Amino acid sequence: MQQLTARQILDRLVSFPTVSRGSNLALVDWLEGYLTGQGVRCFRHWNEDRQKAALIAHAGPWEEGAVVLSGHSDVVPVDGQAWTSDPWTVTERDGRLYGRGTCDMKGFVALAVRALVEAQARGVRRPLQLALSYDEEIGCTGAPPMIRAMQDVVPKGSAAIIGEPSRMGVITGHKGGTGYHVHVKGFEVHSSLLPHGVSAIMEGARLIDWLNDTNAGIRAKPPTGMAARFDPPFTTLHVGMIEGGTAHNITAADCRFAVEMRVVPGESIPDWEDRFVARAREIEAAMQAVRPEAAIHLDRFFGVPGLQPEEGGEAEALARRLTGDNRTGVVSYGTEAGQFQEAGYSAVVCGPGDIAQAHQPDEYLEVSQFRAGERFMERLLAALA
Numbered sequence: 001m002q003q004l005t006a007r008q009i010l011d012r013l014v015s016f017p018t019v020s021r022g023s024n025l026a027l028v029d030w031l032e033g034y035l036t037g038q039g040v041r042c043f044r045h046w047n048e049d050r051q052k053a054a055l056i057a058h059a060g061p062w063e064e065g066a067v068v069l070s071g072h073s074d075v076v077p078v079d080g081q082a083w084t085s086d087p088w089t090v091t092e093r094d095g096r097l098y099g100r101g102t103c104d105m106k107g108f109v110a111l112a113v114r115a116l117v118e119a120q121a122r123g124v125r126r127p128l129q130l131a132l133s134y135d136e137e138i139g140c141t142g143a144p145p146m147i148r149a150m151q152d153v154v155p156k157g158s159a160a161i162i163g164e165p166s167r168m169g170v171i172t173g174h175k176g177g178t179g180y181h182v183h184v185k186g187f188e189v190h191s192s193l194l195p196h197g198v199s200a201i202m203e204g205a206r207l208i209d210w211l212n213d214t215n216a217g218i219r220a221k222p223p224t225g226m227a228a229r230f231d232p233p234f235t236t237l238h239v240g241m242i243e244g245g246t247a248h249n250i251t252a253a254d255c256r257f258a259v260e261m262r263v264v265p266g267e268s269i270p271d272w273e274d275r276f277v278a279r280a281r282e283i284e285a286a287m288q289a290v291r292p293e294a295a296i297h298l299d300r301f302f303g304v305p306g307l308q309p310e311e312g313g314e315a316e317a318l319a320r321r322l323t324g325d326n327r328t329g330v331v332s333y334g335t336e337a338g339q340f341q342e343a344g345y346s347a348v349v350c351g352p353g354d355i356a357q358a359h360q361p362d363e364y365l366e367v368s369q370f371r372a373g374e375r376f377m378e379r380l381l382a383a384l385a
């Protein structure tokens, strides 16, 4: 089978509209067929309803200690966004490769696929693996089962490079996070009888105000050493969506909102969750003293560990050698890197493109960044040889 260039692979990957809400199997079918045709061993890890699969690939000797190149197959939707050209076709103009996922993160995946094929063809001494997940964009929920499956189907790798856009800088730390869908159940009465009802909106506001107060308390204290490296240099609690109520003169029966907490590595995410849940239970108890049927339902919809900077970490040393980047970089967005680290891999984030272009209409990857990624992979192959 004919070998494709990284750019040709990117064109194919972008042509599959792998929005997280749909299946990614067309992409996985194609990629598995291509890699297998090049002699690279592939394994699938299916999700529960078998509508999606992660693809795990191994090139080089069947031994432990691989470098793992990690990416996600899914992309965010294009609905309602104004695109100049077809988001599912890579279009090059003004030194940029436009298309959904070119930056986040099919550009890196294309480079990684090309590197695996090369590693297999050249016969490297140290193995190279690809870990391609699904459901990253809906809260990094696809990587943990994929990482567990990897332990069974391929020899354990040691250093993981997660190719989220970092302009090829080496990112050694990121915040973790957790999120809840909150459903406050009130009790409807005419608002003139306010004390006899429970307004889901006004009770929900108490919980939201706890987030505000907690944010203010965090900001009033000087940042800890680890936190000081982040922008902003503290944990943040946020509500991004809210709805509730039917009329100005009815105590609201329902109020729904979504809470996310972005937690500095080193702080315990379970502790933050416990504090939040405890406050919700306090408010709920007061609501139920008025109307026993009132309640606050909490549905934890994501939880992602932070990436802790490692002392003398192997992935960091390798990425620094390959990029020449000696600055310390941490970011405030979450990635799958913390999940690899939690599973015992040394992990860093390093990939082409700028996070500012991710999720945007007219998302693009600069050609120069793609080239920098190609040079990175070339040096990686030399290091594995």
Ligand SMILES: [Zn+2]
Pocket (backbone or CB within 6 Å): 072, 104, 105, 136, 164
């Ligand atoms: Zn991404």
